[in-house]
Amino acid sequence: MTSTQTTDRRASADDAKDAAKDAANDVANTTRDVANEVAKLKEQPGKDLAVGGASLASTLIDLGLVDEYRLFVKPVVLGGGTPYFPPLDKRINLELVETRTFAAPAVYLRYRRV
Numbered sequence: 001m002t003s004t005q006t007t008d009r010r011a012s013a014d015d016a017k018d019a020a021k022d023a024a025n026d027v028a029n030t031t032r033d034v035a036n037e038v039a040k041l042k043e044q045p046g047k048d049l050a051v052g053g054a055s056l057a058s059t060l061i062d063l064g065l066v067d068e069y070r071l072f073v074k075p076v077v078l079g080g081g082t083p084y085f086p087p088l089d090k091r092i093n094l095e096l097v098e099t100r101t102f103a104a105p106a107v108y109l110r111y112r113r114v
Contacts, residue, residue, distance in 0.1 A: 069112075094112065095112050
């Protein structure tokens, strides 16, 4: 028969600070390595990579890693909102490759970077 000893360890403020620093380092490393990670994924065989989220998409656009833009447009006049694209330092030339119109007032637009 074996016995197991357990210790009651309570989280301290220092533990919380250390965890926060580790999380911040993980985010910083991910941000720095996003170009390398996406480049590795693009080299692998398979289907297209889809990106969701304005922040990640903005980073990838800034790094020149987006080859194609697939937009679903369903106009609603609000007078504000989140821009489709981040502010850019230089123009990105696009070629319209495909369009589709749906029964609901929505349009699909696919553009390729040229």
